[in-house]
Amino acid sequence: MRIAPRAQLDDGLLDVCVVADLNKFRLFRLFPTVYFGRHLSIPEVEYFQSESLRVETESPLDVYADGEYVCQTPIEVTVAPRALPGIVHPSLTSF
16 A cells, blocks of 8 residues: 555655545545555545654544554654664665
């Protein structure tokens, strides 16, 4: 799935995709567009990039990262440049 089709590993930006309240039928009908990154043209989808993000909710909500519980809202998220080391084959110019 291409939830954040404009995301780059090395641009120092968070890619955020927010989906407004959709009824189950419309969500089910539009879900296949996510596989090809075409959901960004749907009016209920807001997509933006930022160096940091703060999420606040009326009441605390659980926050998960990569399927693991992290904390509860409010939360601030930033990019940590070069925090994840990696090895890339010389023939690859981009991810």
